[in-house]
Amino acid sequence: MPPTITPYTINVPDSALKSLKAKLESTNLPDVVDFIDDWSYGAPLSDIKRLTDHWADGFDWRTQEASINERLPQFTTKVEVEGFGDLDMHFVHQRSEVKGAIPLLFVHGWPGSFLEVEKLLPLLTKPADGGPAFHVVAPSLPNFAFSEGPSKPGFGLKQYAESMHKTMLALEYDQYVTQGGDWGFKVTRAVGHFYPKHCLASHINLVLAKKPAVSAVQEASAYTDGEKAGLARTDWFAQEGFGYNLLQSTKPSAIGFALADSPVALLAWIYEKLHDWSDDYPWTDDELLAWVCMYQFARAGPAASARIYYEVQHPKNEAKHAFATGYIPDVKLGVSIFPRDIYVPPVAWARSLGPVVFGGMHAEGGHFAAHEKPELLAGDLRKMFGKDGGASEIAQRFAV
């Protein structure tokens, strides 16, 4: 019997909105000191105060909710993940009317969500110029937004990959390509690793490629200014920006209690990244709060989102997750590097990840590429799968 695809409408219960407002109105903020608004120390007090006040008393969730429901066609389907039972998967699905469109699995990361796909949808499903078109599927990862989460430990990359792959199968996309950054990088790599006959090509925008062994002399002369800046940005992330990652990878409950009990804690936790990891993107307050609400109102609760870090760091159900940053031979690979991402290697390093058929380095844009620079990212996908692109042969397989 074919799986049931059920249309989904976000409808946060009134009780959740009420308790959120009550908590926001009794927020206890830290005392003012001279450096309280200095980004080096973390989220500034003035911003958090402004956003907290707006969230309590200005931001209209019901309007946002209706708007998201209108703009993004959403569905759910139950998929079985071996050892974990059935999980109800939430996803955006928009088909293209162009014949031969390529099914594309778009996987978000943290602290993002399915919302990140929105600006790409018209560019990918309704290309203006006869270039490749895509049917786009953008699930919420288990434990995120409106997907269920697992109730036992051990849900690692294999399980995340399985949940994504089975969602595609439920939509009768037996073969497809993928796009992802942040956790979308590791999860789509896992999809390619475990399902190479189904996942034919992958495009990534967080390129966690290790440094190849080169001599110091070769190294010193080889990097362009852009590459040097990227490596400096990568160093900054490792030195100053990695704390959330180490914490969530070792003690997810420590932050989990905070995220579950305090909306301001959640706001600060996410807002700091939306600022630090993007390239001067002009976030509006409503935009920021809508992103935070994806965690505040998540089906599995805000604390669950930290668990992916722990599980991938402590693999239980199979050997290490080393394949994710190793060479995956059967999946054609496209990489796009944005200068204000959190790990910015020289494009050439990507060769260690797989057969690279497209490589682009941009002059602007950050970690949330699909949201910050949708035209650039969509442009890269269309080049990669276009008739002169490195994955054109893959695109042909979907031609009618």
Place this chain on the structure above:
Amino acid sequence: MAPPYTIAVPDSKIDELHKKLDVATFPDELDEADWDYGAPLADIKRLTAYWKSSFSWRDQEKTLNQLPQFTRSIKVDNFPALDIHYVHQPSPSPDAIPLLFCHGWPGSYLEVVKMLPALQQSHSGVSFHVVAPSHPNYGWSEGPKQRGFGLKQYAETCHKLMLSLGYDQYVTQGGDWGFYITRAIGLLYPEACKASHINMIRASPPTLLKNPWQAVKHKLLPYSAREKKGLERSEWFATEGSGYRTLQATKPATIGFALNDSPVALLAWLWEKLHDWTDAYPWTDDEILTWVSIYCFSRAGPSASLRIYYEATHSGPGGVTRDRTQEWIGGVKLGLCYSPRELTVVPMTWGRTLGPVVFESVKTRGGHFAAHEQPEEIVKDLRGMFGKGGPCHGIVKAGAKL
């Protein structure tokens, strides 16, 4: 003469705490999670319920107010003066020497309390005038409003406090930030701080260049079984237990919002450490909640207590880096205490790279909060180090006070 200090948390703060505990929202928990992911849900729920309905801050406050505690204004260079809280228990014995006790995170001056009666008594020809401050940003001390208040300033605060009490020469005891601060004191004020006892030993392997004799021993002799276990413990701390530290050293303000706004967040954040860092210490709920309440009701607020991590890691020119405190400091005699469940348990050849080590003790039990978990052992060490026949007997002049 400094006025005695009375802790008097306003009713409004206690009410606010209770209101928040009343509407506490808990996450779910994975089956069989136990302590792997952090503090267990059952513990946090139980402690929250107890904190809300049974724990009496006023009762604890009354007990805390029985300690001999004071505040005075201490000014360090380039910063405005701060009102510093401290416990001061002098001894009437003529063989008493001044002892500065430095707490760490997530501890407080309370960590000295169990040792107070013994330290005041003459034994082995020594007793102690005990001074245990709340560091700036902790407990009942004010916190600085300017950036850059790092190890140098924490050390200077302690030193000036000792001088203001008439102790121009003294010895120190500390672990956690107490390790770093007392080491900085020894570095900056060797004419005053003549000897230090430390229970968290952060040191690197000896090198032929810097510590030739230890390096040779290190190369030739295998680690003992105890030292190997210690390295495993240290490895656990570095890989599984250091998330909080990296976060606090880079983005203290971000996590600070959580600790300030949610008492449950603060409880979970701290209780996990009290559990993981001790050696099966039988914490009572009252004890846990008193420790957590000191952060909750602290003068500078819980988020301020994290700043030392950031400032010590981003030390500018003229500051004292943590790295420097983990290298040889020549002018201060050292006593090292090795407990099996401390966070960093290094081989003894490594410990001897820190300075002239004149006293070593190896405990068979105990963890990070040594003075609180095994006060009799630390007292024994201090008497062994400073008492008659000990390597530091008479190192600072003794005299009765009171």
